[in-house]
Amino acid sequence: MxxxxxxxxxxxxxxxxxxxxxxxxxxxxxxxxxxxxxxxxxxxxxxxxxxxxxxxxxxxxxxxxxxxxxxxxxxxxxxxxxxxxxxxxxxxxxxxxxxxxxxxxxxxxxxxxxxxxxxxxxxxxxxxxxxxxxxxxxxxxxxxxxxxxxxxxxxxxxARFVPGFQRALEIITSGEIGEIKWVRGDLGFVAPNDPALRIWAPNDGGGALLDLTVYPLLWAWGTLGQPEKVAATGSLTSFGVDGLNTITLSYANGSQAQLISGLVSQGPGRATISGTLGYIETVNSLNNPKELFISGPGGATRTETFEEPGSGYTYQLREVTRCIQAGLTESATMPLDDSLSIMELFDEVRSQLGLSYTNDTRTDI
Ligand SMILES: NC(=O)c1ccc[n+]([C@@H]2O[C@H](COP(=O)([O-])OP(=O)(O)OC[C@H]3O[C@@H](n4cnc5c(N)ncnc54)[C@H](OP(=O)(O)O)[C@@H]3O)[C@@H](O)[C@H]2O)c1
The missing domain is CATH 3.40.50.720 (NAD(P)-binding Rossmann-like Domain)
Incomplete structure (x- = not known):
């Protein structure tokens, strides 16, 4: 292998x-x-x-x-x-x-x-x-x-640790596709219409935002960083959580990202990163792309493919293991401050969507 x-x-x-x-x-x-x-x-x-x-x-x-x-x-x-x-x-x-x-x-x-x-x-x-x-x-x-x-x-x-994402970041960092101007990502599927499922249950933190949005966001966060502004729209289902959300992120340098997450329809599940000299597209799911399509300077194109052991989770498991063995208390690849900044962004998205959970008012933390 x-x-x-x-x-x-x-x-x-x-x-x-x-x-x-x-x-x-x-x-x-x-x-x-x-x-x-x-x-x-x-x-x-x-x-x-x-x-x-x-x-x-x-x-x-x-x-x-x-x-x-x-x-x-x-x-x-x-x-x-x-x-x-x-x-x-x-x-x-x-x-x-x-x-x-x-x-x-x-x-x-x-x-x-x-x-x-x-x-x-x-x-x-x-x-x-x-x-x-x-x-x-x-x-x-x-x-x-x-x-x-x-x-x-x-x-x-x-998804931060898998080879397809790491390789995309390497290409971007090399400057091959120029300055990144926009990122687009979608992820979704049709969740069964069953209120007993955790994915719909408000008490379980159900909805597309908390379940799926971290993945399309990963591509914006990894390539453009923390946004200056967030504008979100979406629709709540009869279960009281979001079935669909669209988020536009704006950056100080004028770059933009558009993310769609949903539990009500199918989609390609792809990310596109657009630069001044070319673009990268995940050929399959942006969670763990096994194939990247790269259009470089002058329109030259190629596809890069990736093999990995298991189902793609060994990379994060190795990172946890390596960090603990080394006496580290967090990973530089998935830092705690990023988890916090992303949860703050999700709080803001939820307030724009009108989506609240009972945990918003808990007093025992
Ligand atoms: N990284 C990924 O690729 C990925 C993919 C899917 C989901 N997830 C995340 O993983 C978590 C679990 O998702 P899942 O799809 O594995 O869910 P799941 O199949 O419903 O499993 C959740 C398990 O949690 C336990 N559990 C404890 N308290 C529960 C409660 N009050 N209600 C229901 N289950 C309870 C149950 O195990 P016992 O019956 O053994 O107690 C249940 O089987 C979520 O945070 C989700 O976002 C991550």
Whole structure:
């Protein structure tokens, strides 16, 4: 298998380590919280890392915890009410386990804040699925806690680490396509019309913004940086969360980005980065482009393709592992200040869309 190697990345990507599977230090003992879709996909990739020990998994259900532990070979599994008749929720039992060094939180958004806070209070390093929290106030509180405890914390924006994105940034940084003037990105699918799904549930932080927008935003953020102004429109569904949103970002130098995220229709899921000398387009999904189309100076075109181990999550997992082994408390590729700035931007988008969550008024953070 070819593992891509890149050089010349922008400074904030300078910790990327392409040897994702090879050990970089003392093995880390992982605890996985939840047994849903992304927990399964990411754990499949985690098992590929030479220095990952699958120590413990927790679930609300005994059956799910046992099946997940059995499937991946976890040493211990925890579930609500057990084992040995313990009354605590499964994830709190896992967090009390001294054999666990780092936890991966893969529950819906609505549970992230409380679980990550408990993890940090129990002395665990944390990788938490996006969106890290529902509000920027929650994100700020978690960052302060992680820093006070000297523990590693990272939002699992895996798309920052994948080869296609890294390579696009390298091309842009080289100046090949000139000065970036606009970025366009879309991501969406038709979510089943079922209010029981986390993706629609207000209490779970449902809606397109918190579930999808981080991905198209990644391309604007990575190439143009933090915007000066944001203008958002969108529509709320009968479930009370956004089914569709469109965000225009304006930059001090006159550049623009337009992002569309939706749970109500299909789309190509592509990003385009337009420069004064050429452009780059992701041929397939902007989450993890396996192919980039590059139109360079004079209209010369080419396609670059990428291979990767697993499903693309090994890159962020290597970064978490490498950082913790090195005694770092955050990743320079996915810094905590970026998580906070993005949550602040999402707060602003929500206020423009008229989208509020109960977490907006919580007083216990
Ligand atoms: N990085 C990515 O590519 C990616 C892709 C999809 C989703 N995500 C993110 O991952 C997170 C989970 O998404 P998912 O698609 O995996 O969701 P999912 O399939 O619904 O799984 C979520 C799991 O969380 C646990 N859970 C704990 N409390 C819950 C509650 N109150 N309601 C429902 N489930 C609860 C459940 O596991 P137990 O039954 O075992 O307790 C459930 O299976 C979200 O933050 C989402 O944005 C990331």
């Amino acid at each position: 070819t593992i891509p190697r890149f050089v010349g990345r922008p400074d904030w990507y300078n910790t990327f380590n392409p040897e994702t599977l090879a050990a970089t230090g003392t093995p880390l003992r992982w605890g996985v919280i939840a047994t849903g879709n992304i927990a399964t996909t990411v754990t499949t990739d985690l098992a590929l890392l030479e220095d990952a020990v699958l120590q413990a998994v927790s679930s609300r259900s005994q059956t799910s915890a046992a099946a997940f532990a059995d499937k991946f070979g976890f040493t211990t599994h925890y579930f609500d009410g057990g084992p040995s008749g313990a009354a605590a929720p499964g994830h709190l039992q896992l967090l009390a386990d001294p054999e666990v060094d780092v936890v991966y939180v893969a529950t819906p958004h609505g549970q992230h804040f409380d679980i990550v806070r408990a993890a940090l209070e129990n002395g665990k390093h944390v990788l938490c699925e996006k969106a890290l929290t529902i509000t920027s106030a929650e994100t700020r509180a978690l960052i302060e806690l992680a820093r006070a405890k000297g523990l590693f914390l990272m939002e699992a924006v895996w």
